[in-house]
Amino acid sequence: MTLIALLAGDGIGPEVVAEARRVLDATGLTLAYEEAPVGGAAYRAAGHPLPPETLALAARADAILFGAVGDPAYDSLERALRPEQAILGLRKALGLFANLRPATLFAGLEDASPLRPDIARRIDLVILRELTGDVYFGEKAQHRTTDGRREGYDIMSYAEDEVRRIATVGFEMAKRRERKLCSVDKANVLETSQLWRDVVIELSADYPEVALTHMYVDNAAMQMVRNPGQFDVIVTGNLFGDILSDQASMCAGSIGMLPSASLRTWSGDTGLYEPIHGSAPDIAGQGKANPCAAILSAAMMLRHSLGQEAAAARIEAAVAAAIAGGARTPDLGGSLATAAMGDAVLAALESGA
Ligand code: NAI
Ligand code: MG
Numbered sequence: 001m002t003l004i005a006l007l008a009g010d011g012i013g014p015e016v017v018a019e020a021r022r023v024l025d026a027t028g029l030t031l032a033y034e035e036a037p038v039g040g041a042a043y044r045a046a047g048h049p050l051p052p053e054t055l056a057l058a059a060r061a062d063a064i065l066f067g068a069v070g071d072p073a074y075d076s077l078e079r080a081l082r083p084e085q086a087i088l089g090l091r092k093a094l095g096l097f098a099n100l101r102p103a104t105l106f107a108g109l110e111d112a113s114p115l116r117p118d119i120a121r122r123i124d125l126v127i128l129r130e131l132t133g134d135v136y137f138g139e140k141a142q143h144r145t146t147d148g149r150r151e152g153y154d155i156m157s158y159a160e161d162e163v164r165r166i167a168t169v170g171f172e173m174a175k176r177r178e179r180k181l182c183s184v185d186k187a188n189v190l191e192t193s194q195l196w197r198d199v200v201i202e203l204s205a206d207y208p209e210v211a212l213t214h215m216y217v218d219n220a221a222m223q224m225v226r227n228p229g230q231f232d233v234i235v236t237g238n239l240f241g242d243i244l245s246d247q248a249s250m251c252a253g254s255i256g257m258l259p260s261a262s263l264r265t266w267s268g269d270t271g272l273y274e275p276i277h278g279s280a281p282d283i284a285g286q287g288k289a290n291p292c293a294a295i296l297s298a299a300m301m302l303r304h305s306l307g308q309e310a311a312a313a314r315i316e317a318a319v320a321a322a323i324a325g326g327a328r329t330p331d332l333g334g335s336l337a338t339a340a341m342g343d344a345v346l347a348a349l350e351s352g353a
Pocket of ligand 1: 016067068069070071072084087255276277280282283288289291293
């Protein structure tokens, strides 16, 4: 039977994962769940944010549904024991190198975007960020130069196989969407980017049906605000993707609406699925969290890890219908509690089924 590791974590994590689970159950699929503590909850129970049993469950499961970690009570711990290390440890241990962040403006949420409604309405893109390489993992240090000045450095590097595997995910995704792939780099200045661009161009020969373009990252940041509707799939490195994906998510409205997937292959393999938001300690335990990002993450899980495209599409349609019908948590200007928002999605799912 298909096994899902439920790692709800801290803060609003358990509240939103509970709603995602209810929606998954309502699809009629037969799924088995196993829960394990992660983040601050795990530190409390076991003295480590990612205990070996939690990692073992994650490695054994067919997919991981993750809530959030980040309990401010543990901010003073050494870095290796902080709750956030759990998510980094999971990505690294499972080799989850491809981070997918779709950003779509749901009809009715135009007011939630800082962009003009006519511009915001056209957002329907996916940012594909490389997650295990780049300047984040190169050699880094601070030292004093011979004349006594402090200096810091971080080495940016990509090997061609790292570029090829993330670009392959990008082409495969573009093939299934609007067949447009924009590769974002800084090839006018960086050798890392020149290699990136060369490898992406080589690979494009295998995907004649996909229209490939290249954009420098500074221009991409500008275009994301000027005319985000021009993008379909964007593929980029770890650093540029970190910045651009936060920018894109805000253009699409509330952080409570946006899901993500971290994968190691395009489909049919395990993955980690989580809302892009954190543990939101300011609203935790109050029933105010918007569960849509977690629910949409569960839909991505069905699509990419479990081969259940139809059920994934039904869940996404149910969220869209609930929003179009006026269901709003406080982050969207409404007053529905977390569970009531879950109810609205369930009602839409059942009436659409
Ligand atoms: P956050 O995403 O937790 O919260 C930012 C703001 O958005 C807050 O005002 C919060 O109330 C609101 N918000 C977030 N999710 C919401 C939802 N579903 N519905 C309604 N409102 C929502 O980011 P913040 O405050 O920077 O970080 C809090 C903690 O979470 C930190 O410890 C941070 O390290 C951690 N974090 C963990 C992540 C993860 O587990 N992958 C990702 C981002 C942050
Ligand atoms: Mg970020």
